[in-house]
Amino acid sequence: MPGSRLFIISSVAGGGKSTLINLLLEKHSDAFFSVSCTTRAPRPGDIPGKTYHFLTVPDFKEKIQNSEFFEYAEVHGNFYGTPKEPILRALHENRVVLLDIDVQGAASVKKLRPDSMSIFIQPPSLEVWKSRLRNRGTDSPETVERRIRNGMKELSKAPEFDHLIINNELDVALAELESIVFPKTTK
Numbered sequence: 001m002p003g004s005r006l007f008i009i010s011s012v013a014g015g016g017k018s019t020l021i022n023l024l025l026e027k028h029s030d031a032f033f034s035v036s037c038t039t040r041a042p043r044p045g046d047i048p049g050k051t052y053h054f055l056t057v058p059d060f061k062e063k064i065q066n067s068e069f070f071e072y073a074e075v076h077g078n079f080y081g082t083p084k085e086p087i088l089r090a091l092h093e094n095r096v097v098l099l100d101i102d103v104q105g106a107a108s109v110k111k112l113r114p115d116s117m118s119i120f121i122q123p124p125s126l127e128v129w130k131s132r133l134r135n136r137g138t139d140s141p142e143t144v145e146r147r148i149r150n151g152m153k154e155l156s157k158a159p160e161f162d163h164l165i166i167n168n169e170l171d172v173a174l175a176e177l178e179s180i181v182f183p184k185t186t187k
Helices: 017-027 057-065 084-092 103-112 126-135 141-155 170-181
Strands: 006-011 032-034 069-075 078-083 097-100 117-122 163-166
Touching: 006 017, 006 103, 006 170, 017 097, 017 170, 032 084, 057 069, 057 078, 069 084, 069 103, 078 084, 078 103, 084 097, 097 103, 103 117, 117 170, 126 141, 163 170
Parallel strands: 006 097, 006 117, 032 097, 117 163
Antiparallel strands: 069 078
């Protein structure tokens, strides 16, 4: 089958990647979404096992020792990791696999799987992005400022991705994402 089946989707916090991925999955329920593990506390609206697998730090470190992650990193003061087994199983089943991971994790996966396709979701401007982060109400002001500092470094990595989508208008960004991941089914 031509083309990649493993898609790495990254963005800065507040860039809109989770929203776009959820909308894409609503249209293409046959795709496999890899639910990441994290040691961060659940936020309002998070659903364990759907949004993230929430782990304690000792449990996360045990999974590292057991080589259970495709990739893992410490980001924004918490651990995040992509479980290996479900991804390999979905790829074996020839399913489209979507990874929602940070820039650091994207680089790790790209090294392991050069055949993967990387997509960076970029906010339309720094002002819009900072406003989204501050207004979503899920993080403390200190956490928002840390996310902005880290995000500035992440934005500088956008040119390293195979595709760049500017998330200015949600419908347009979704159509672009869909045309990359499901090119034959996009009208």
